[in-house]
Each structure stands twice: as structure tokens, then as C-alpha cells.
Amino acid sequence: MNSYRSSNRAPLASASNPSSPQNKKGCADGGPIGKKPRIGKMAGGAAGVRNRQAFAVVNGSAPDPSQTASVAESECGAVEFTKEDVEALLNEKMKNKMRSTLKEKHDQMIDYIKRLKLCIKWFQELEVNYLEEQENVQTRLNDVERRCNEAELSMKNKEEELNAIIMELRKNYASAREKVAKEESDKLAVMDSLAREKEDRLAAEKCQSYLSEELTKYQGELQTSNQKLSSLNDMFKRLQEYNTSLQQYNTKLQSELAAANDNLKRVEKEKAAVVENLSTVRGHNKSLQDELTSFRGLEDEALKQKEALAKEVTIIRGELQQVRDDRDSLRMQLQQSTAELEKVKMCSEKSSTELDKLTFKNKQLEEKCLSQSGQLRTLQEQLVAAEKKQQITYMSESEVRTESEERRKLIDDLRNKLEEAELKIIEGENIRKKLHNTILELKGNIRVFCRVRPLLPEDDASMEAKAISFPTSGETAGRALDLAQNGQNLSFTFDKVFTPDVSQEDVFVEISQLVQSALDGYKVCIFAYGQTGSGKTYTMMGRPGNPDQKGLIPRSLEQIFQTKQHLQLQGWKYEMQVSMLEIYNETIRDLLSTNRLDMSKADSSIGGKQYAIKHDVNGNTHVSDLTVIDVRSSKEVSYLLDQAARSRSVGKTQMNEQSSRSHFVFTLKISGTNESTDQQVQGVLNLIDLAGSERLSKSGSTGDRLKETQAINKSLSSLSDVIFALAKKEDHVPFRNSKLTYLLQPCLGGDSKTLMFVNVSPDPASVGESLCSLRFASRVNACEIGVPRRQTNMRPVDSRLSYG
Numbered sequence: 195m196n197s198y199r200s201s202n203r204a205p206l207a208s209a210s211n212p213s214s215p216q217n218k219k220g221c222a223d224g225g226p227i228g229k230k231p232r233i234g235k236m237a238g239g240a241a242g243v244r245n246r247q248a249f250a251v252v253n254g255s256a257p258d259p260s261q262t263a264s265v266a267e268s269e270c271g272a273v274e275f276t277k278e279d280v281e282a283l284l285n286e287k288m289k290n291k292m293r294s295t296l297k298e299k300h301d302q303m304i305d306y307i308k309r310l311k312l313c314i315k316w317f318q319e320l321e322v323n324y325l326e327e328q329e330n331v332q333t334r335l336n337d338v339e340r341r342c343n344e345a346e347l348s349m350k351n352k353e354e355e356l357n358a359i360i361m362e363l364r365k366n367y368a369s370a371r372e373k374v375a376k377e378e379s380d381k382l383a384v385m386d387s388l389a390r391e392k393e394d395r396l397a398a399e400k401c402q403s404y405l406s407e408e409l410t411k412y413q414g415e416l417q418t419s420n421q422k423l424s425s426l427n428d429m430f431k432r433l434q435e436y437n438t439s440l441q442q443y444n445t446k447l448q449s450e451l452a453a454a455n456d457n458l459k460r461v462e463k464e465k466a467a468v469v470e471n472l473s474t475v476r477g478h479n480k481s482l483q484d485e486l487t488s489f490r491g492l493e494d495e496a497l498k499q500k501e502a503l504a505k506e507v508t509i510i511r512g513e514l515q516q517v518r519d520d521r522d523s524l525r526m527q528l529q530q531s532t533a534e535l536e537k538v539k540m541c542s543e544k545s546s547t548e549l550d551k552l553t554f555k556n557k558q559l560e561e562k563c564l565s566q567s568g569q570l571r572t573l574q575e576q577l578v579a580a581e582k583k584q585q586i587t588y589m590s591e592s593e594v595r596t597e598s599e600e601r602r603k604l605i606d607d608l609r610n611k612l613e614e615a616e617l618k619i620i621e622g623e624n625i626r627k628k629l630h631n632t633i634l635e636l637k638g639n640i641r642v643f644c645r646v647r648p649l650l651p652e653d654d655a656s657m658e659a660k661a662i663s664f665p666t667s668g669e670t671a672g673r674a675l676d677l678a679q680n681g682q683n684l685s686f687t688f689d690k691v692f693t694p695d696v697s698q699e700d701v702f703v704e705i706s707q708l709v710q711s712a713l714d715g716y717k718v719c720i721f722a723y724g725q726t727g728s729g730k731t732y733t734m735m736g737r738p739g740n741p742d743q744k745g746l747i748p749r750s751l752e753q754i755f756q757t758k759q760h761l762q763l764q765g766w767k768y769e770m771q772v773s774m775l776e777i778y779n780e781t782i783r784d785l786l787s788t789n790r791l792d793m794s795k796a797d798s799s800i801g802g803k804q805y806a807i808k809h810d811v812n813g814n815t816h817v818s819d820l821t822v823i824d825v826r827s828s829k830e831v832s833y834l835l836d837q838a839a840r841s842r843s844v845g846k847t848q849m850n851e852q853s854s855r856s857h858f859v860f861t862l863k864i865s866g867t868n869e870s871t872d873q874q875v876q877g878v879l880n881l882i883d884l885a886g887s888e889r890l891s892k893s894g895s896t897g898d899r900l901k902e903t904q905a906i907n908k909s910l911s912s913l914s915d916v917i918f919a920l921a922k923k924e925d926h927v928p929f930r931n932s933k934l935t936y937l938l939q940p941c942l943g944g945d946s947k948t949l950m951f952v953n954v955s956p957d958p959a960s961v962g963e964s965l966c967s968l969r970f971a972s973r974v975n976a977c978e979i980g981v982p983r984r985q986t987n988m989r990p991v992d993s994r995l996s997y998g
């Protein structure tokens with residue numbers, strides 16, 4: 195009723211609305227009316243449930259779900275109906291339904307009462323149980339109290355023990371606190387590092403995210419790469435096929451090389467035999483020459499004797515004639531005297547004194563006649579003897595003459611044989627050189643010649659031991675040298691070794707073929723490397739004003755212009771252009787520039803001239819703005835060389851009176867056409883005198899000289915870096931690290947014929963530098979460059995100078 199009232203006052207919209215389907219459903223099912231019952235009822239119902247649950251827990255049994263359901267139903271039975279509901283129930287249509295519902299509720303109420311009775315009974319049982327339990331608890335409490343007393347005692351004991359332990363623990367605690375403080379600081383440090391690590395981690399995470407982006411990018415790229423890879427694989431297969439064909443070609447070349455080597459060996463054997471033969475023939479020839487000279491001496495002596503005898507004979511003949519004349523006059527006188535005597539005898543009457551006189555005169559005349567006859571006889575004897583002597587001399591002279599003629603024939607014979615042998619040797623040597631060239635071309639190596647200069651007066655004369663010696667026997671004779679350092683003998687072998695006594699001409703003979711090939715359309719590069727004062731400029735340029743000591747550059751030019759003349763007969767016409775530059779302190783300077791400003795500037799680019807080095811696809815090198823001059827004779831080139839030599843950067847150092855402080859590059863571009871064969875060749879001859887390497891400590895350089903030395907050493911070390919990279923067959927060769935290496939790129943890594951002179955000083959004080967130079971040269975010798983290629987074509991092309 196109470197709730198009925200309150201519902202009249204403030205009915206809940208959801209519960210009071212009879213049209214609400216929830217309310218209607220809830221009542222029809224006999225369950226709680228709606229999910230939102232009135233608050234007061236709800237609280238009571240919930241408390242009831244909670245109490246029942248509490249009892250169930252005390253008895254140790256779980257609440258019966260069916261009971262819970264019935265309680266809920268009873269609650270539903272207590273739901274009030276609003277006035278409108280009652281009125282609606284009173285409604286005729288609802289009456290029956292209401293009745294059945296009320297009956298149901300009534301049954302439920304009875305059921306509920308039964309269950310309440312059961313509950314009361316259950317509560318009574320519980321009460322009994324509770325009392326029993328209380329007794330048990332009391333006994334247990336007594337027991338616990340007793341145990342507590344006992345425990346109190348033991349606790350006291352334990353407390354004392356614990357106090358002691360506490361004391362100890364306090365101590366421990368103090369030390370632990372210290373430790374903790376320490377650990378705290380460690381912890382702080384760790385925290386710091388942790389913070390740093392966190393930062394790092396953040397950075398790493400950023401990096402990771404960036405990397406993952408990159409990864410995805412790369413994965414995309416990888417896919418494209420994979421596609422490329424597959425196409426490359428195809429290409430690789432094709433290349434492998436090409437490679438096998440190349441290998442076959444290579445084996446063919448190798449067999450040809452082996453055949454060439456065999457040929458070379460055979461020719462060398464033949465040469466050795468011919469040389470041996472030649473030496474015996476030379477020995478024989480020498481002895482015959484000696485004999486011939488002795489015979490010539492004898493012949494001269496005999497001739498002299500003959501002349502003396504002939505003179506004697508003419509004198510004797512004159513004397514004889516005189517004696518004969520005297521005799522004839524005496525005879526005449528005698529005849530006259532005899533006639534007079536006859537006359538006197540006839541006129542005997544004439545005085546006896548006169549007769550005596552006449553007789554005396556006659557006797558005198560007779561004596562004179564007798565003595566003259568004796569004289570005549572001795573003279574005749576002398577004449578006969580002289581004539582005999584003359585005859586003998588004549589005879590021996592003819593004998594000597596015939597003998598000497600025989601010998602002369604023999605000598606002529608031997609001379610012819612010698613000439614033939616020498617021709618054979620030259621031919622053999624030429625074949626050997628050709629074969630050697632072929633082998634080198636096939637090998638593709640840079641050739642290295644070593645030249646040791648003679649000891650100079652300014653060299654260290656205090657050291658007596660020889661630093662360099664040359665093996666004279668064995669296979670490497672003429673190609674090897676031994677360097678003594680700290681009692682150790684280090685051997686080096688090159689393509690050729692020139693001893694100090696070898697002349698400029700002999701050195702040139704060895705390179706003349708190489709120079710020649712520039713006319714045949716090859717790029718040729720010859721450069722001199724070595725310590726300062728070791729003879730590079732002497733080798734390349736020679737000694738000025740001394741024609742016998744001309745260097746390789748003037749000799750090469752003379753040969754080229756001479757051969758050009760010969761080749762004109764075969765229809766060849768050549769055009770030649772010359773340029774000369776120096777690299778000084780990493781700056782290119784034009785040595786043929788007529789503008790002195792260009793020469794004086796340290797940095798030539800200031801004057802608008804860049805002197806930029808460029809290589810074209812054919813491996814030709816061009817230097818922009820460089821003066822290029824057409825030349826027609828070696829004299830013109832000599833004039834230009836003199837001009838360049840005057841412009842070169844030369845200075846005095848402790849090691850050399852006239853030291854080249856720059857790298858000198860001479861270039862001759864040769865362009866030949868043969869109108870009859872419509873052929874064209876383009877050759878380049880590069881002749882380079884490098885600046886000398888020197889140790890700063892030894893050179894004693896300061897100021898500008900120091901700067902120059904540093905620049906020289908830097909560019910030479912770039913050169914050695916390039917050589918090492920080439921020797922190791924590295925993918926990247928640092929040609930661009932210096933102007934020198936970039937300029938020489940086609941010579942070092944291309945298809946030109948390259949020869950390096952390593953100049954060495956025999957001065958024992960320079961052993962260290964010599965060792966460095968020789969080691970570097972050995973590396974260069976092992977370097978493989980491209981196989982030399984001839985630049986030849988059929989159509990004329992316009993080209994200006996390049997540096998091959």
C-alpha cells in the first residue's frame with residue numbers, strides 16, 4: 195500500500211507505463227517487473243539475497259539456485275500495480291488474465307512460505323552447529339593462550355637473541371647503507387648511461403625506421419636488381435661463351451708464344467754459336483793481322499834494304515864507271531906513252547936521260563894501271579856481290595810478296611766471313627728483338643731498362659766498397675744488377691741493365707725500334723725515373739754542346755726524320771707536331787708559349803689558360819690551351835728543345851748542381867698518310883724526364899725548394915700508388931690523384947708501348963735511394979698494361995696533337 199501511494203505520487207516512467215512492453219512482459223512471465231524496479235523494494239530484495247548468501251557461506255554450503263529463483267519470483271509477486279493497471283485489470287478483457295495471474299501468484303506465495311519454513315528449520319540447525327562450533331573455538335582458544343604463553347617466553351629469549359642480531363644487523367645495515375649509497379651513485383651513473391642509451395636507442399630507432407624505409411626502397415631496388423641480375427646472368431652466359439672462345443684464342447696465342455719462345459731460344463742458340471764462331475774467327479783474324487803486320491814490317495825492312503843496296507849498287511856502278519874511265523884514260527895514256535916509247539926507241543939516239551924519264555913514267559903508269567886494275571877487280575867483285583845480294587833481296591821480296599798476297603787473300607776471306615757472321619748476328623739480333631717485342635706485346639708489360647751512371651768527382655769518395663755490381667755470367671747477364679746494403683746482396687733483374695761505361699749511342703740502339711714504332715702508328719711513352727742526380731736528364735737530353743753525348747730525345751728525333759725521308763719513297767707523307775710542358779708544383783706550364791706571362795705564373799689558370807687534361811674515347815690525351823707547333827726537321831725540334839730547356843724550372847740542390855725541379859713532358863704527334871695505299875697512321879711519342887725523387891732530410895731543402903720537393907714527392911708517390919693498384923689489378927686506379935698520373939693514364943693503363951728508365955747512382959752514400967728506385971722499378975716491370983694497339987685507318991681524319 196505504501197508503495198502504491200508513493201507510486202501514485204511519483205511513479206517511475208518505465209515501471210508505471212502499462213504500454214511499456216518490458217513491464218507487460220515481466221508481469222506476464224511472473225518475473226521481476228522490468229529491469230528498473232522501484233528503488234526501495236530493490237534495496238530490500240538485494241539485502242535479502244545477500245543475507246541468504248551469507249548464511250550459506252557460514253554453513254559451508256553454496257546457496258541453492260532454485261531458492262534464489264523462488265526468492266526472485268516472490269519479489270516479483272510483491273510488485274505493485276498502478277491505479278491505471280488496476281483499472282486496466284478491471285477492464286473486462288483483462289479480468290480473466292488477472293485472475294489466472296493472481297492464482298499463480300498465490301501458488302507461488304504458498305510455495306514461498308513452505309520454503310521459508312524450510313529455511314527456519316535450516317537456521318535452527320545452523321544455530322546448533324554454531325554453538326558446537328563456539329565450544330570448539332573456546333577450547334582451541336585456551337590451547338592457543340597456553341601456546342602463546344609458551345611462545346612469549348621463547349619470544350623473550352628470541353627477543354634478546356634478536357636484539358643481538360639487530361645490533362649486528364644495524365652494523366650490517368650501516369655498511370649496507372654505505373653500499374646502497376654507493377650503489378645509488380652507481381645507479382645514478384647507470385641511469386645516466388641508461389638515459390644516454392635511451393637517447394641512443396631513440397636515435398637507433400630513428401635510424402632503424404630510416405633504415406627500414408631504406409630497406410623497403412632497397413627491396414624495391416633489389417627486385418629491379420634481381421631482374422637485372424637475371425638479364426645479367428643471360429649476358430654472363432653469353433660472355434662465358436665468348437670467354438671460352440677467347441680462351442681458345444688465348445691457347446692459340448699461347449702456343450704461338452711458345453713457338454715464338456722456342457724460335458727465340460733457337461735463334462739465341464744460333465747466335466751463341468755464331469758469336470762463338472765469330473770470336474774464334476776474330477782470334478784467328480787477329481793472329482793473321484798480327485802476322486800480316488809483322489810481314490809488313492819485314493817487307494818494309496826488305497824494301498829499305500833493297501833501296502839501300504840499290505843506292506850502294508849505283509854508287510859502286512858510278513865508282514866502277516869512274517875506275518873504267520880512269521882505266522881507259524890510263525890505257526890511252528899508256529898507249530900514248532908506248533907510242534912515244536916506240537918513237538923514242540926509234541929515235542934511240544935521243545938521250546938516255548929522256549929515255550929513263552920516259553921509262554920511269556911508263557913504269558909509274560903501269561903501276562897505276564895495275565893498281566887501278568886491282569881496284570877495278572875489287573869493284574867488280576863488290577858489284578857481283580851487291581848484285582847477288584840484290585838478287586837475293588829480289589827473291590826474298592817476291593817470296594814475301596807472294597806470301598803476303600796469300601795472307602792478304604786469307605785475311606780478305608776471313609774479313610768476308612766476319613762480315614757475313616756479323617750480318618748474321620745483326621739479323622739474329624733483329625729477329626730476337628722482334629720476337630722479344632712480340633712476347634712483350636703479348637705479355638702487355640711495361641718494359642724497364644736500368645742505367646747506372648759512372649761515379650762523379652762530387653760523389654762520396656770516402657767509401658771504398660762498391661755499392662753496385664753486375665753479374666757477367668749466367669742467364670741474367672746484361673739484365674741484372676746486385677746492390678750491396680748492410681752486407682746483404684740484393685739482386686734485381688730488368689729487361690736491360692746498362693753499366694756506367696755504356697755510351698749514349700749504345701743506349702739509343704736499344705730503344706731505336708721502340709721509337710720507330712711511333713712512325714708505325716703506335717703510342718710510345720719513354721720516361722726516366724730515379725733519385726735526383728742519378729742521370730735522368732743526361733739520359734733523356736744529354737749534355738748540351740756535346741754531340742757525342744746527345745740524349746735519347748735528340749737522337750729519337752733525328753731517327754724519326756731520317757726514317758721519314760726513307761718512307762717517302764714508299765709513298766708515305768708525315769705531318770708532325772710538337773708540344774712541350776712541365777708540371778711544376780702540380781701546375782702545368784707551357785714551355786713553348788711565346789707569352790712570358792704564361793711561364794712566370796705559378797698558377798697558369800689565372801691568365802685564362804686552363805691547361806685542362808682530357809682523354810678522348812680513343813685513349814688520346816689533350817691539354818687545352820697548350821702551344822702546338824708543326825715541325826718539318828730535327829733542327830726545328832732541336833731549336834724548340836733549346837727554347838724549352840731555357841724555360842724549364844731548374845735549381846741547385848745539395849744533391850745536384852742543375853736539378854730539374856719539375857716533370858718535363860715532350861710530345862711528338864705523328865700523322866702519316868700513304869696516298870698510294872690510302873692508309874693513315876697516327877702515332878705519338880711521349881718522352882718524359884721526371885723530377886728526381888729525394889729525401890727531404892738529405893736534400894736540405896727550405897723555402898721554395900722545400901715546396902717544390904714536397905710537390906715532386908707527392909706526385910711521385912701518386913705514381914707509385916697507381917703502379918701498385920695496376921700491379922694488384924685493383925678495380926679503382928687513382929690516376930686522378932696527380933696531374934702527372936692523369937696525364938700518363940693512357941701510357942700506364944692503356945694500349946701504348948711504355949718503357950721506363952730507372953736511373954741509379956753508384957754512389958755508396960745513395961744506396962737507400964737506389965734500393966727504393968730499384969724496388970719501384972721491379973713493381974713497374976711486373977705491371978700489366980693493355981696490349982699495344984696500332985692507330986691506323988683508311989680514311990683521313992682531322993686531328994690535333996694529343997698525348998697518347
Ligand SMILES: Nc1ncnc2c1ncn2[C@@H]1O[C@H](COP(=O)(O)OP(=O)(O)OP(=O)(O)O)[C@@H](O)[C@H]1O
Nearest residue numbers: 647648726727728729730731732850853854885886
Ligand atoms: N751516364 C753518364 N755518364 C756521364 N755523366 C753522367 C751520366 N749520367 C749522369 N751524369 C752526370 O751526372 C750529373 C747528374 O745527372 P742529371 O742532371 O742527368 O741527373 P738527374 O737525375 O736528371 O737529376 P735531377 O733529378 O736533379 O734533375 C750530371 O753532371 C751529368 O752530366
